[in-house]
Amino acid sequence: MGIEDTAGRVAVIIEDDADIRNLLEAVLTQAGFETIATGNGLDGINAVRAHNPIVTTLDVSMPGMDGFETAKRIRTFSTTYLVMLTARDDEIDTLMGLEAGADDYLTKPFRPRELRARIEAMLRRPRHPVTADAASAAESAATPAGTVAGASIADQGTLSDAEPTTPKASPAEPADGWFSHNGLRLSKMERIVQLGGVQLELTRTEFDLLAALLAAQRAVRSKNDLALLLRGDAHASAYPVNEADRRAVEVHMGNLRRKLGDSSAAPRWLETVRGVGYRLAAVDATAN
Structure with missing residues (x-):
């Protein structure tokens, strides 16, 4: 809208x-x-x-x-x-x-x-x-x-060399509309996230970040890429990503990890790729 x-x-x-x-x-x-x-x-x-x-x-x-x-x-x-x-x-x-x-x-x-x-x-x-x-x-x-x-405003930061924007993954949607990973399930259509059969209460941003990572699977999504994703298609590239945008992504990812009960040291769902961004952790064959 x-x-x-x-x-x-x-x-x-x-x-x-x-x-x-x-x-x-x-x-x-x-x-x-x-x-x-x-x-x-x-x-x-x-x-x-x-x-x-x-x-x-x-x-x-x-x-x-x-x-x-x-x-x-x-x-x-x-x-x-x-x-x-x-x-x-x-x-x-x-x-x-x-x-x-x-x-x-x-x-x-x-x-x-x-x-x-x-x-x-x-x-x-x-x-x-x-x-x-x-x-x-x-x-x-x-x-x-x-x-x-x-009044003047300082120019906003530009994309850093250390964090290039990664290509957006475009996998096919699951046949039943549910993405699944290690016991975690997400429906974009219903905007529902379940973990172990229990529905999680996520904010809009947390949901969209999790949906992006589930869709990309093991492909890395950079902080810049995720910040642009949150802006939406109409304004994705209208203004440079700055450090505040990247820090905001980090805060939201931290909140998401807390709600999932995930560990950054031994992740089950969200893995940090140092200096780049995030991706899904490896598949646990016993979880799905």
Whole structure:
């Protein structure tokens, strides 16, 4: 679903800076959203609860309740797509935002068209009900556009020589629609993952990463490749993959391993190929 198809949908803005708040209202209104703007975490939580927005933008550095705590509270009752905005670009802040439940994370000053492209990428993906394990998803997508309020933004990183984008594997879909590996089963059509007959609750990003690795089997998928996969076809190559994109993939893979109960030292399902990316672990003949 393109962002132009979201007319009539609600977006909540949680931002204490009036200038940025007004800018976000203008950008999201132009994109077809009805906007509800708030200036602090508590009012933002109440707005999300009252209006059930499809998208919520959230400032990290707010007085009183900060964005991390606000995100955690929102995630207890809402599946709204959370985009965190911050003036800080430290890696730890990015990881804290993702772990608090953010779907994406942008550093100020951001590009309006970049924000719109990231939201468009998220809206193309189905949402799941809130679960106790609800976590982040950083589906990054962007378009090279102008900067916010005349401010410049540093050029994003490019594909590193150490992590080339691997060719996408295109195996035939299983006849019954279920991918299986060492007792793990996944249905793309039903968006269900089962392990030992028990259904797992995965985030959108975790599901898509696992589906990509199951489809590729033992072929390696690089971090760059997986980051582009999460953007979706419309914006896969519109903006270079940067280190934050690769770190986001690592965080999601770590969360996925935790939910599977997998070990990075002796993997049963997800194997790290150092310096490149990930692939399925070797087949256990006794598991399937």
